[in-house]
Every structure is written in C-alpha cells, then in structure tokens.
Amino acid sequence: NAGVTQTPKFRVLKTGQSMTLLCAQDMNHEYMYWYRQDPGMGLRLIHYSVGEGTTAKGEVPDGYNVSRLKKQNFLLGLESAAPSQTSVYFCASSYISLKTYEQYFGPGTRLTVT
Amino acid sequence: KNQVEQSPQSLIILEGKNCTLQCNYTVSPFSNLRWYKQDTGRGPVSLTIMTFSENTKSNGRYTATLDADTKQSSLHITASQLSDSASYICVVTLPQQAGTALIFGKGTTLSVSS
Numbered sequence: 001n002a003g004v005t006q007t008p009k010f011r012v013l014k015t016g017q018s019m020t021l022l023c024a025q026d027m028n029h030e031y032m033y034w035y036r037q038d039p040g041m042g043l044r045l046i047h048y049s050v051g052e053g054t055t056a057k058g059e060v061p062d063g064y065n066v067s068r069l070k071k072q073n074f075l076l077g078l079e080s081a082a083p084s085q086t087s088v089y090f091c092a093s094s095y096i097s098l099k100t101y102e103q104y105f106g107p108g109t110r111l112t113v114t
Numbered sequence: 115k116n117q118v119e120q121s122p123q124s125l126i127i128l129e130g131k132n133c134t135l136q137c138n139y140t141v142s143p144f145s146n147l148r149w150y151k152q153d154t155g156r157g158p159v160s161l162t163i164m165t166f167s168e169n170t171k172s173n174g175r176y177t178a179t180l181d182a183d184t185k186q187s188s189l190h191i192t193a194s195q196l197s198d199s200a201s202y203i204c205v206v207t208l209p210q211q212a213g214t215a216l217i218f219g220k221g222t223t224l225s226v227s228s
Contacts, residue, residue, distance in 0.1 A: 004157070033213055042118075042203070042220045043158075048213030058214060090157050103216070105157030 002026055004106035006091050012112045013081045021076040021109050023091030031094045032074040033058075033103075034066060036087040043090065049074055050096075081113045116141040118219035120204050126225045131194055135222045137187040137204035145215070149178050149189050150203040152221070158203055161189070191224075199226045 004025045013019055023032065034046040045058030049068040063085060065077045074093075078085060089109045095101040118139045127133050139147070146165050150158035162171040162178040164187075170179045175192045191198055204219040 031213060040220065042218035044218075045214060045216070050213065056213060092157075102160050102163070105159070107157050108155070 004091055004093055004104050006089075006106040006109050008109060009107070010110050012114065013078075014114055015082060017081050018077070018079050019081065019111075020078075021089055021091075021111075023074045023076070023093075023106060024072055025074075025091075025093040025104070026072060027093060027104065028071070029093035029104075030071075030096050032068065033092045033094075034064070034074065034076045035090045035092065036060065037090060037108075038087050046076065046089075081111075083113045085111065086113045087111060116206070116208070116217050118204055118206050118217050120202075120219040120222050122222060123220075124223040124225070126227060127194055129194060129196055129226050129228050133191050133194060133224065135189045135191075135202050135204075135224070137189070137219060139185050139187070139204070139206045139217070141206040141208065141217055142185070143209055145207040145209050147178075147180055147187050148205040148207065149176070149187075150205060152201040152203060154200070161202075194224075194226045196226050196228060199224060 007022045030051050033048040035043040037043050044060050047066040049055050052071040055066045067075045091106040092103050094103040121136045148163045149161045152158040161176050164171045164180045177190045180187045201221040201223050203221040206217045208215045
C-alpha cells in the first residue's frame, strides 16, 4: 500500500515549456487535490476532483489544467510554464467527505521555472 | 473572511522541553479543526482531527485543544525530541463537502536542538 505517490520529485523547466505532474493513489479515494506551497504562505488549492471524470477549480487555478481519467490518477498540467509557477506541488486524496475523513498527502514535486 | 492565523511563526526549543503552538481562526461555522506535521521535504501528515464539540485530542506526545468560544486551538508537545523538528499546520474545515472546504494556516516551524 503505497498511499499517494507523485512523479517526478524534482523538475527544472524553462519559461514557456510544458509539463505534466502525475499523482497516483491506491486507497480507492473519491476526492483528489492539487496544492502548491510557497515560502511564507499556506497550502493553496489549485484544482480538485470529486470523482473519476470530474474536475473543479480551486483558489489559484490560472495557468494549470487537470484531468482525472482514472479514479486512481490525477494529472496536473502546465501548458506554458512561468517563473511564478516555481513552487512545491502536493497532491492529496480523501474519501468523500472532509468533515470526518483524513486527507492524505503525497511527498511533493519541487518545480523550478527559469 | 475565513482566516487561520498561527503563532509563533518559528520556535526553537531544547530537546526534552515542552512547547505549545497557537492557532486562531475566524471561520464560523466549521466542521472540524486539524493539526498536521510536515517534515522538511515531505508532505503534511495528520496528527489530530477535532470536531467543534471536542475540547481535546491526543496522539502520543501531541495534545490538541480547542476552545470554540474564543476560536482558538493549541498544540502541546510534551518532552520534545529531535524528530519533532518540523512545520506544524493548523487547518479548519468548512461545512461544505466540496474540495474547497479546507482553510490552511501558514504553519509554525519548530526546531528542537540537543
């Protein structure tokens, strides 16, 4: 039982390049999330999904796209990377309701855009 | 505006000492309040979850308290260890079920020295 995994762990991009971050969970969770974490700021929600085939915008969605084609996977895409997207990205998953259920985080992807 | 404020921003203590971290929130109503521990370079891991009707919750040497009247929570760490060095994040869950339900604090960075 690996929990939540993320690939890659590190990546350096040049401005304008594109990339996809992959998140996978083996806990059969319905909800999945993408966050970014920047120094001096709390975790901010980028996009989330409440089930296979669904996605929704979070607090800071601009410049990112997501897809949830399979229940266990949640992809985060950057179409044209900008230096402002330099950050640590965390994926998380949970059962249906956050009122009582735990949210499990992946180990993070450190992205640098030059 | 729903906000979660944590203090102090950072803290240094000697191994074996106790410490208390503070969390003040303006979120009302809320479903639960969580404390996460985030080791350097890792994703957050849940320590405790308290509903609005609970006053205290323990997890080993970690004890969280909640005062819904004053909208304050604290995390008390007893007999600190070097492995307690981490960032501690307070999170309040709004009643809605959707992915935007979590309000994250910016965290308190704890350093335990020998």
